[in-house]
Amino acid sequence: MKTQISSLASPASVEVVSRKAELKKKALKLQARNLSLQLLVFVVVTGSWQFLSSQKIIDPFFFSSPFDIVKHIWTWAVYGTTAGPLWLQFLVTLEETVLSFILGGVFGIIFGYALGVNDLLSVILGPYIKMINAIPRVVLVPIFILWFGLGMPSKVASGLVLTFFIVFFNAFQGVREVDRNLINNALLLGASKGQLAKHVIIPSALTWILSSLHSSFGFALIGAVVGEFIGATQGLGYLIAQAQGAFDTTGVFAGMLILSITALIADLGVSKLEKRFIAWRYVRK
Amino acid sequence: MTQTAPDMIELKGITKEYVKPSGEVHTVLRDINLRIPKGEFTSIVGPTGCGKSTALNLIAGFEPPTEGEVYISEQRLDGINQRAACVFQTENAFPWKTVIDNVSLGLRLRGISKADAYDEARKWITRVGLKGFEGHYPSQLSGGMRKRVSLAQCLIVQPEILLMDESFSALDVHTRQLMEDELLRIWEETSASVFFITHDLEEAIALSDRVIVLTAGPGATIKGDYQIDLPRPRNVAEISFDPAFMRIHQQIWKDLKDEVMISYENANKFTS
Ligand SMILES: Nc1ncnc2c1ncn2[C@@H]1O[C@H](COP(=O)(O)OP(=O)(O)OP(=O)(O)O)[C@@H](O)[C@H]1O
Ligand SMILES: [Mg+2]
Numbered sequence: 388m389k390t391q392i393s394s395l396a397s398p399a400s401v402e403v404v405s406r407k408a409e410l411k412k413k414a415l416k417l418q419a420r421n422l423s424l425q426l427l428v429f430v431v432v433t434g435s436w437q438f439l440s441s442q443k444i445i446d447p448f449f450f451s452s453p454f455d456i457v458k459h460i461w462t463w464a465v466y467g468t469t470a471g472p473l474w475l476q477f478l479v480t481l482e483e484t485v486l487s488f489i490l491g492g493v494f495g496i497i498f499g500y501a502l503g504v505n506d507l508l509s510v511i512l513g514p515y516i517k518m519i520n521a522i523p524r525v526v527l528v529p530i531f532i533l534w535f536g537l538g539m540p541s542k543v544a545s546g547l548v549l550t551f552f553i554v555f556f557n558a559f560q561g562v563r564e565v566d567r568n569l570i571n572n573a574l575l576l577g578a579s580k581g582q583l584a585k586h587v588i589i590p591s592a593l594t595w596i597l598s599s600l601h602s603s604f605g606f607a608l609i610g611a612v613v614g615e616f617i618g619a620t621q622g623l624g625y626l627i628a629q630a631q632g633a634f635d636t637t638g639v640f641a642g643m644l645i646l647s648i649t650a651l652i653a654d655l656g657v658s659k660l661e662k663r664f665i666a667w668r669y670v671r672k
Numbered sequence: 673m674t675q676t677a678p679d680m681i682e683l684k685g686i687t688k689e690y691v692k693p694s695g696e697v698h699t700v701l702r703d704i705n706l707r708i709p710k711g712e713f714t715s716i717v718g719p720t721g722c723g724k725s726t727a728l729n730l731i732a733g734f735e736p737p738t739e740g741e742v743y744i745s746e747q748r749l750d751g752i753n754q755r756a757a758c759v760f761q762t763e764n765a766f767p768w769k770t771v772i773d774n775v776s777l778g779l780r781l782r783g784i785s786k787a788d789a790y791d792e793a794r795k796w797i798t799r800v801g802l803k804g805f806e807g808h809y810p811s812q813l814s815g816g817m818r819k820r821v822s823l824a825q826c827l828i829v830q831p832e833i834l835l836m837d838e839s840f841s842a843l844d845v846h847t848r849q850l851m852e853d854e855l856l857r858i859w860e861e862t863s864a865s866v867f868f869i870t871h872d873l874e875e876a877i878a879l880s881d882r883v884i885v886l887t888a889g890p891g892a893t894i895k896g897d898y899q900i901d902l903p904r905p906r907n908v909a910e911i912s913f914d915p916a917f918m919r920i921h922q923q924i925w926k927d928l929k930d931e932v933m934i935s936y937e938n939a940n941k942f943t944s
Contacts, residue, residue: 568764571732571760572764573777574752575754575757576757576781576829577778578781586777590769593768667767
């Protein structure tokens with residue numbers, strides 16, 4: 388194909404090149420526009436918040452202000468928090484989140500796969516899983532704290548139950564959706580049960596599983612923070628709970644800001660993972 | 673040679689029934705007896721929904737027959753037919769595997785080392801005219817190229833039975849003729865028995881040693897069984913101008929037309 392184009396008369400190929408450059412420029416322009424609009428929203432929201440708060444139109448005690456929040460984070464970072472250095476709080480929460488994310492993901496995939504390929508198992512366990520899934524997970528957190536104490540295990544357990552069901556249902560569905568023809572084809576080509584899983588079922592279910600990982604990281608974070616909120620001695624959730632106890636609105640907002648930035652970064656990480664593992668979905672003609 | 677060669681596939685008194693969701697029993701195939709010798713190219717034609725794919729599923733071992741038995745090389749088939757490979761009507765290639773991984777899969781599953789499997793796969797990729805596309809994913813290929821991948825994927829394991837379910841019907845005329853010629857060329861070099869399902873009588877005659885006509889369902893049986901004694905090697909694009917071809921075509925079409933009409937009337941009966 389390429390050789391054909393370059394062997395064409397030169398005016399035509401010059402035109403192709405200039406059209407390409409034009410398209411590229413257009414795409415860049417579009418990107419710049421979107422970015423500046425996003426920035427604009429940020430400036431307008433934080434600016435008016437700051438303005439309203441400093442003019443006392445809204446009560447700074449209840450609503451704080453962007454400037455104060457950033458200052459608060461700065462103070463935490465430099466002078467430490469009531470529970471110790473800020474980075475430690477961050478690390479504790481992150482560790483709980485990542486652990487529950489991984490454990491919830493692994494269990495979710497294992498159970499989803501097992502029930503997906505085994506009709507008997509899914510018939511027997513199906514109703515129970517639905518029942519457990521119907522329990523609002525937050526009410527489990529106090530129980531976990533009773534069982535596992537104020538430390539990390541109770542937070543990991545909270546995040547785990549939240550992540551597990553999302554990944555589980557997606558893995559289950561992913562396994563069920565595998566194209567019958569592809570399974571038959573692999574069987575004819577001589578695949579054993581294990582090979583069938585490796586070459587057909589898992590790759591096919593992976594799209595479902597990876598898309599569930601996006602939301603499940605967020606849920607792992609929620610589990611960890613709620614756990615810390617209810618009973619802990621460390622972590623960002625604990626900081627927020629403390630600030631709330633002291634009527635320190637700025638502290639609550641500061642904790643929230645750190646959490647949402649963490650979630651954003653994690654989401655980017657999961658997207659990267661997704662692109663890597665299901666590259667075949669992203670290739671274009 | 674067809675008289676002396678041993679049977680590769682034998683269907684003995686095959687009946688296949690499905691239980692409909694309403695609880696009624698739907699008989700798809702009834703009392704089918706068929707022997708396909710080793711190395712024969714057999715085509716199955718019949719009106720839509722008569723049970724051609726069902727017959728293929730039975731030979732492949734995807735499903736057991738309700739009654740009767742399938743024998744492969746005189747052995748009763750139980751479970752997946754390990755001597756067969758199949759080019760399905762829809763996609764065969766695994767979308768998450770590159771062309772070379774798709775083609776080499778059969779060898780890899782048999783425990784052959786990656787290097788050897790790749791070497792062999794390259795040969796087959798070249799053979800089906802896909803050289804240079806080893807690293808592409810199926811989504812980056814055209815429909816015809818994907819069919820070539822499927823074909824190579826099946827042929828690399830040197831199956832004794834090649835099952836094809838309307839494998840070429842989704843292709844444009846030119847690609848289709850190219851693929852048909854390629855298939856014939858490769859088949860002539862191997863001793864595979866081919867079980868070829870098609871809607872297209874011309875395709876069936878042009879390719880086959882033998883054409884089987886099924887009656888309209890439900891309860892389809894074999895209506896006609898024709899030997900095609902056209903000389904080989906054949907050229908698919910030109911053979912349809914051969915007077916002998918036209919004579920055979922006319923003869924079989926008389927059989928097939930009645931069944932198609934019956935099937936058409938049945939369909940109208942159900943909808944009105
Ligand atoms: N798993 C199944 N359960 C119930 N009925 C089925 C099943 N598979 C096929 N059938 C029925 O069997 C009949 C034959 O189907 P089959 O797919 O074999 O037809 P076909 O001859 O291949 O048709 P076509 O030429 O359109 O592909 C159809 O009426 C179909 O409804
Ligand atoms: Mg069919």
